[in-house]
Amino acid sequence: MKQRITVLGSTGSIGVNTLDVVARHPDRFEVFALSAARQVDVMLAQCLRFEPEFAVMASAPHAQQLADELAKTSVRTRVLTSSDALERIASHERVDAVMAAIVGAAGLPPCMAAARAGKRLLLANKEALVVGGEVFLAAVRQGKAQLLPIDSEHSAIFQSLPEDPSTWAQRVEKIILTASGGPFRERDVNTLHLVTPDQACAHPNWVMGRKISVDSATMMNKALEVIEARYLFGMAPAQMEVVIHPQSIIHSMVQYRDSSVVAQLGTPDMRVPIAYGLSWPERITSGAQALDFKALPTMSFDAPDPRRFPGLQLAWDVLAAPVGSTAVLNAANEEAVQAFLDSRIRFDQIHEVNLRTLDGGSLPSVAGLQDLLAIDQEARHRAGQIIRSLAH
Helix, strand or coil: CCEEEEEECCCCHHHHHHHHHHHCCCCCEEEEEEEECCCHHHHHHHHHHHCCCEEEECCHHHHHHHHHHHCCCCCCCEEECCCCHHHHHHHCCCCCEEEECCCCHHHHHHHHHHHHCCCEEEECCCHHHHHHHHHHHHHHHHHCCEEEECCHHHHHHHHHCCCCHHHHHHHEEEEEEEECCHHHCCCCHHHHHHCCHHHHCCCCCCCCCHHHHHHHHHCHHHHHHHHHHHHHHCCCHHHEEEEECCCCCEEEEEEECCCCEEEEECCCCCHHHHHHHHHCCCCCCCCCCCCCCCCCCCCCCECCCCCCCHHHHHHHHHHCCCCCHHHHHHHHHHHHHHHHHCCCCCHHHHHHHHHHHHCCCCCCCCCCHHHHHHHHHHHHHHHHHHHHHHHC
16 A cells, blocks of 8 residues: 655655655655645645645635635645644544654644654654654654654664664664754854855755754754754763764764764765655665765864854753753744844854843743743743844
8 A cells, every 4th residue: 555645844845855755656655735834836836746635835825825726727635724734634544654844843733743643753843852852752652653753864873773772772872963064164253243144055065945054054953953863862962972074975873882883874865864764664766866985075074163053062951951941942043043034133143042042031840732832932032032132
């Protein structure tokens, strides 16, 4: 039987690459539902090609526009825009797997719904674990869901670990996450206040959305990945290390108790971890170009410069702080990055917003999803106040 797929965030880079892999294997996969925020034209093209049963748009006007366009065709995709639409298509009884590629904390509720419903959850939305933490993992266990990482680094770690998770604690010394260093790895630190949004989004190796591109430039993406790895693989924060590897050939590594290191290598193409997640434990063609070892550049590794990337240390800080602190960091960073993209604050002020938001108040106890969402909203409010103070 074909595996029926819901793609949350189908018009973004992960979603587009997911559909590319799916299209290469029509005998294995079919698209059940798609979701997007505003890109009606892209969603329309996807609906015409894959004919999903449902398509979800974030707002009623965009949903109506898509429905009007689909009405002119023979495609019978139903367009949804209700407040629980994402949860519905993530937990639908006919869905086998959910690609969670919505950027930010907005992806947490449908991820929770998919987890509770026991789906194969392909997690490209790192915020589900950064914000959700143990609450999200509890939903995965309760629903007996299958959680598979799609971030290239976490997929690399997963591929480099032993098959039996019960042996990880005894066999693994540490996890080593690689980072490209982004576009400003060698830029004069004293000029970072002059960085423009377009410069920050010009990643040297990966084609990504604007938010994650800025996160790569600040290395906040790596801080979030450290948090995600801690929850995904159950390692202590002290067992996490980050090294800068500008060539993006080694995607991450696992060091074992005997000091041997297992690494996963590949071209910087997200179709590789996507194909692995879709087909696990098997392997299928991804469409990515294979490495040519005879033509590879020299690989280099460096320690991150704390002056250039001050936000990286915040990962370990919030993991040692009260529950909910990771949600505060994520919310503050989302608000700060958007403010930078809107030219309301400078590039070097992103870290200031994150730091001041974390220092802004005590946290309530966390019992469930609603508590986390309340913490998220309060952190956004505090971050917004800080951003407005910096903008004047």
